Amino acid sequence: MKSTLFAVSMAALMLGCGREAAMAIPELGxxxxxxxxxxxxxxxxxxxxVLCRNDPGRMGATPNCVNVRRADHIASMGTTDKLRLDLAH
Known part of the structure; x- marks a missing residue:
C-alpha cells in the first residue's frame, strides 16, 4: 500500500514539474x-x-504573467507624482 502511494505521489510530482517547464516564458527561462x-x-x-494573453489557460496563473498584468495595470494608470487625495471633506 505504501509503495503504491509513493509511486502515485512521485508520478504526480513529476507531472507537475514537467508542466511548469512547459509554461516557462522563453525570453526569461x-x-x-x-x-x-x-x-x-x-x-x-x-x-x-502578449505571450500571457495568447494562452491564458496555461500561462495566466504563472508568476511572470501575474506580475506582468500588474505592471501593465500600474503603467496604464500613469504617474502618481501629482496624485493628491483629499480626505478632509
Missing part, C-alpha cells in the same frame, strides 16, 4: 521578474504580456 522589473522594461513587459 526560469527567472521570475518582479512588477518593478517589468515596469522598468516596457518592451519586455509587452512581449511577455
Amino acid at each position: 526560469d527567472r521570475v521578474l518582479t512588477v518593478d522589473e517589468f515596469l522598468a522594461q516596457p518592451d519586455l513587459r509587452n512581449k511577455v504580456g
Whole structure:
C-alpha cells in the first residue's frame, strides 16, 4: 500500500514539474521578474504580456504573467507624482 502511494505521489510530482517547464516564458527561462522589473522594461513587459494573453489557460496563473498584468495595470494608470487625495471633506 505504501509503495503504491509513493509511486502515485512521485508520478504526480513529476507531472507537475514537467508542466511548469512547459509554461516557462522563453525570453526569461526560469527567472521570475518582479512588477518593478517589468515596469522598468516596457518592451519586455509587452512581449511577455502578449505571450500571457495568447494562452491564458496555461500561462495566466504563472508568476511572470501575474506580475506582468500588474505592471501593465500600474503603467496604464500613469504617474502618481501629482496624485493628491483629499480626505478632509
